[in-house]
Amino acid sequence: MTVNIIVCVKQVIDPEAPPSSFKVDEAGKKVVPPSGVPPVISPFDENAVEAALRVKDAQGGKITVLSMGVNLLREVVKKPLSMGADEIVLLEDEAFTDGDSWSNARALAMAVKKIGEYDLIFCGRQAADWDDGQVGSGIAEILELPCVTVARKIDVANGKAVVERVTADGYEVIEVSLPALITVSNELGEARYPTIKGIMAAKKIEPLVWTPADIGLEPAQAGAAGRKMNLEKLYQPVHEGKCEIIEGESPEEAGVNLALKLREAKLL
Amino acid sequence: MAEYSGVMVHAEVAEGKLATIATELLGCGRGLADNLGEELSAVIIGSGVSSLAQEAFAFGADKVYIVDDVLLQDYQTDAYVPVMEKVVRQAMPRILLVGQTSIGRDLAPRLAFRLETAATMDCIELAIDPGSKRLLRTKPVYGGNARAVFTSELDPQIATVRTKVMTPLEPDTSRKGEVVTVEAGMDSSTVRTRVLEKVKQEVEGISLEAAEVVVSGGRGMGSAEGFKQLEELAGLLKGAVGASRPPCDNNWVPDVRQVGLTGKIVAPDLYIAVALSGSSQHMAGCSGCKNIVAINKDPEANIFREARFGVVGDWKKVLPALTEKVRELMSG
Numbered sequence A: 001m002t003v004n005i006i007v008c009v010k011q012v013i014d015p016e017a018p019p020s021s022f023k024v025d026e027a028g029k030k031v032v033p034p035s036g037v038p039p040v041i042s043p044f045d046e047n048a049v050e051a052a053l054r055v056k057d058a059q060g061g062k063i064t065v066l067s068m069g070v071n072l073l074r075e076v077v078k079k080p081l082s083m084g085a086d087e088i089v090l091l092e093d094e095a096f097t098d099g100d101s102w103s104n105a106r107a108l109a110m111a112v113k114k115i116g117e118y119d120l121i122f123c124g125r126q127a128a129d130w131d132d133g134q135v136g137s138g139i140a141e142i143l144e145l146p147c148v149t150v151a152r153k154i155d156v157a158n159g160k161a162v163v164e165r166v167t168a169d170g171y172e173v174i175e176v177s178l179p180a181l182i183t184v185s186n187e188l189g190e191a192r193y194p195t196i197k198g199i200m201a202a203k204k205i206e207p208l209v210w211t212p213a214d215i216g217l218e219p220a221q222a223g224a225a226g227r228k229m230n231l232e233k234l235y236q237p238v239h240e241g242k243c244e245i246i247e248g249e250s251p252e253e254a255g256v257n258l259a260l261k262l263r264e265a266k267l268l
Numbered sequence B: 001m002a003e004y005s006g007v008m009v010h011a012e013v014a015e016g017k018l019a020t021i022a023t024e025l026l027g028c029g030r031g032l033a034d035n036l037g038e039e040l041s042a043v044i045i046g047s048g049v050s051s052l053a054q055e056a057f058a059f060g061a062d063k064v065y066i067v068d069d070v071l072l073q074d075y076q077t078d079a080y081v082p083v084m085e086k087v088v089r090q091a092m093p094r095i096l097l098v099g100q101t102s103i104g105r106d107l108a109p110r111l112a113f114r115l116e117t118a119a120t121m122d123c124i125e126l127a128i129d130p131g132s133k134r135l136l137r138t139k140p141v142y143g144g145n146a147r148a149v150f151t152s153e154l155d156p157q158i159a160t161v162r163t164k165v166m167t168p169l170e171p172d173t174s175r176k177g178e179v180v181t182v183e184a185g186m187d188s189s190t191v192r193t194r195v196l197e198k199v200k201q202e203v204e205g206i207s208l209e210a211a212e213v214v215v216s217g218g219r220g221m222g223s224a225e226g227f228k229q230l231e232e233l234a235g236l237l238k239g240a241v242g243a244s245r246p247p248c249d250n251n252w253v254p255d256v257r258q259v260g261l262t263g264k265i266v267a268p269d270l271y272i273a274v275a276l277s278g279s280s281q282h283m284a285g286c287s288g289c290k291n292i293v294a295i296n297k298d299p300e301a302n303i304f305r306e307a308r309f310g311v312v313g314d315w316k317k318v319l320p321a322l323t324e325k326v327r328e329l330m331s332g
């Protein structure tokens, strides 16, 4: 059976940017994007793309990328195409901004409905900015689909998926009927690099761009207007930490001195 | 129509007992319930769990809802969400607390969407706003670089709580309460998943979560071999070995060793971080520890902003000397 997969990818501020470059505008309750650090696809969403490519490699099928936001950089959101995905749909409109998990899941679910044909929807286990991990389950609930979260392996056969779901002490193997939504974790393995051929192919693919009206979403349900949560405050925690650097004539001596220090501090 | 009232805790069961997170949630929930002058209830779901009600009372619950059914032996979304929905519609709690665990991460969002309310995930602080009486939910965002405080006007107010940040009450076995049994009323044909197998990844020795000393290595360890040296130090200190994500991704150590936002939350007395940079996502897993010790060759590494003691240097030189001295001190 060939498999049609929709992969939801979110463009985020690079989570690997050094913590010291991170700034918050407390009055505006917004994060200030660090200058000179380009945004990326949320890393777990890259794992989700990889998961989809592995299913496609094994079974054949089509992968549609779905991304919502504003100022979506084409070279960022089109990366999955250069890895081997086939099509891309963007929900790009001011009305989609500042949503919460509800407005975001609702909009993505409506877009999925409009895309129409799918056996699987893949999301990241959580977006690397707000670290929420709700949108996948939300889309599944709205579309009345079964959902398996935090997957590390996905195999498709006979109208079912067999999923390894990460747990605290290992993993469990779960069989789920299709269509289904699956959220993917890094344990799946690193995403492949784009190939030159892939990059060339991606250049030729024009994204479909949809507004709330295109997916039949009421303005009152999109973005900030559709929220069920209020953000009261956004701040950076203070670091009171003062590190005492243990010196030595040589690294070995510093190691010895560290042991002595730990004993003195009653930590040994 | 009945009003929403009281605080409810989803009390997870682990190995036939209330899970530690359940006792933590009860401790936190007790404080919130007392603040509101309302009741604290717990819901215990599983197979053969009826006897656990007394444990929940001892840890602070006034009332316990028991849903006991063989079909609820394993957690499955399609089985647990309708059961929770049923209990919540019957009990109508103002606040529902769930653990930020493998189960809670899956259960809370789906339940919130089903109940058309809003959940906040991975909270580290919960309080009642003195004016509005709504739940103030503080959650780290951007990997821990920032914190957000959320409220919602919708009931029940659902929050998942990070493990190890809330304190359980001293159990009082004389405390009593009311047990309410709820029929699961399960229709197994609505469960669209099947658990085929549960696999435990072997980790010898003391568990990370319980260890009083954790020795963690990062990408700079370079290989599985490097971790052998961390095992040695951890062994001397009767501690456990942890890791940042790259060593897990590279299969130098099993995935279950990962400490951090998407790994384990640990709160040992001593956390020794070797050749890891101290990314915010990693530190999210050990920020409860007051005594972080860093060994890193880069004096600018973020870990030195978080550590109490540090050595700037190559671990290959520092660590063997540290280990030998520790051996000497511990035997002397």
Ligand SMILES: Cc1cc2nc3c(=O)[nH]c(=O)nc-3n(C[C@H](O)[C@H](O)[C@H](O)COP(=O)(O)OP(=O)(O)OC[C@H]3O[C@@H](n4cnc5c(N)ncnc54)[C@H](O)[C@@H]3O)c2cc1C
Binding pocket: A008, A009, A010, A011, A030, A042, A044, A045, A048, A066, A067, A068, A069, A098, A099, A100, A101, A102, A104, A108, A122, A123, A124, A125, A126, A127, A128, A129, A130, A131, A132, A133, A134, A135, A136, A227, A229, A230, A231, B150
């Ligand atoms: C009052 C308020 C104000 C907020 N303001 C902002 C703001 O200004 N800017 C902001 O970025 N967030 C804001 N948020 C956070 C916003 O609520 C979260 O982005 C939302 O809850 C979804 O959570 P998440 O992004 O962590 O997604 P998760 O639930 O963690 O996402 C899981 C997965 O869903 C998919 N997914 C999620 N979002 C998208 C997307 N846009 N496109 C494609 N796939 C997606 C991805 O596969 C992702 O891995 C605000 C929230 C509130 C309540």
Ligand SMILES: Cc1cc2nc3c(=O)[nH]c(=O)nc-3n(C[C@H](O)[C@H](O)[C@H](O)COP(=O)(O)OP(=O)(O)OC[C@H]3O[C@@H](n4cnc5c(N)ncnc54)[C@H](O)[C@@H]3O)c2cc1C
Binding pocket: A015, A016, A043, A126, A127, A128, B143, B217, B218, B219, B220, B221, B243, B244, B245, B246, B247, B258, B259, B260, B261, B262, B263, B264, B274, B275, B276, B277, B278, B279, B280, B281, B282, B285, B295, B296, B297, B298, B301, B313, B314, B315, B316
């Ligand atoms: C949403 C999200 C969730 C994540 N969850 C987690 C999580 O739960 N846990 C986690 O750990 N990460 C997590 N990460 C990844 C995280 O962002 C970092 O990439 C990761 O923690 C970096 O690991 P590291 O410090 O080992 O590697 P690096 O950042 O590469 O640091 C290696 C360090 O080793 C030092 N070093 C190298 N060689 C030597 C030597 N010979 N002697 C001494 N020092 C040396 C270097 O100076 C450097 O500081 C997450 C990321 C995202 C986006």
